[in-house]
Amino acid sequence: MLRSALARCSARPSAAAARALTARRAPISAVSALSARFYSPPSNLDKSAITGRVIDVLKTFNKGSEVAADKVSAASSFQKDLGLDSLDIVEFIVAVEQEFSIEIPDKVADDLKTIGQTVEYIKNETDAS
Secondary structure, three states: HHHHHHHHHOOOOOOOHHHHHHHHOHHHHHHHHOOOOOOOOOOOHHHHHHHHHHHHHHHHOOOOOOOOOOOOOOEEEEOOOOOOHHHHHHHHHHHHHHHHEEEOOHHHHHOOOEEHHHHHHHHOOOOOO
């Protein structure tokens, strides 16, 4: 009796049951007609808001030494004006990525030398929030 119950449970569905299952599925053409692409809207962040947030990240990032308020502007260079070395710049870029929920590719990050360039990149990034 146990064997017959197991045989019934493990048996394949009948041809009629298989046809009933496939009849319930939507045809492929109906599914493909519903597909659409959605794109991210352009970033609605204001340039001054981005600049403020980047400067705030820079101030909280700078370990130990305070960043002078008169040194920080859009034209401030990370190395020359702010005294960040290459490792500090990488850590700062990671902090900016986390702040704005974006990913900055390594090639682009190498080209970001000033606060203004960083702000422009974030402004043009559609996924920034």
